[in-house]
Amino acid sequence: MDxxxxxxxxxxxxxxxxxxxxxxxxxxxxxxxxxxxxxxxRKLKRKLANEGVLKELKRRRRFMxxxxxxxxxxxxAARRRRKRERTHDRFRG
Numbered sequence: 001m002d003x004x005x006x007x008x009x010x011x012x013x014x015x016x017x018x019x020x021x022x023x024x025x026x027x028x029x030x031x032x033x034x035x036x037x038x039x040x041x042r043k044l045k046r047k048l049a050n051e052g053v054l055k056e057l058k059r060r061r062r063f064m065x066x067x068x069x070x071x072x073x074x075x076x077a078a079r080r081r082r083k084r085e086r087t088h089d090r091f092r093g
Contacts, residue, residue, distance in 0.1 A: 028044075028047055028048070028051065030043045030044045030047065
């Protein structure tokens with residue numbers, strides 16, 4: 001059984017970070033076994049998508065004004081709130 005080294009991608013910890021605090025990075029690793037590189041790449045892409053790394057990269061391609069950031073942040077919070085209420089209602093009754 002051939003073992004290849006893991007493929008790493010570094011992403012910030014999911015904790016609150018002030019812009020003056022250093023960002024702690026932790027690895028996102030995917031192991032390749034039996035030379036199945038295609039399968040490992042699919043797993044890596046899925047993990048990146050689940051972590052929101054790709055969405056964040058797209059968002060950072062262009063400068064966003066502070067007022068637009070606030071609006072996006074409020075819209076994201078409202079979306080999360082609606083989703084939480086929807087799932088909560090489904091399990092409640």
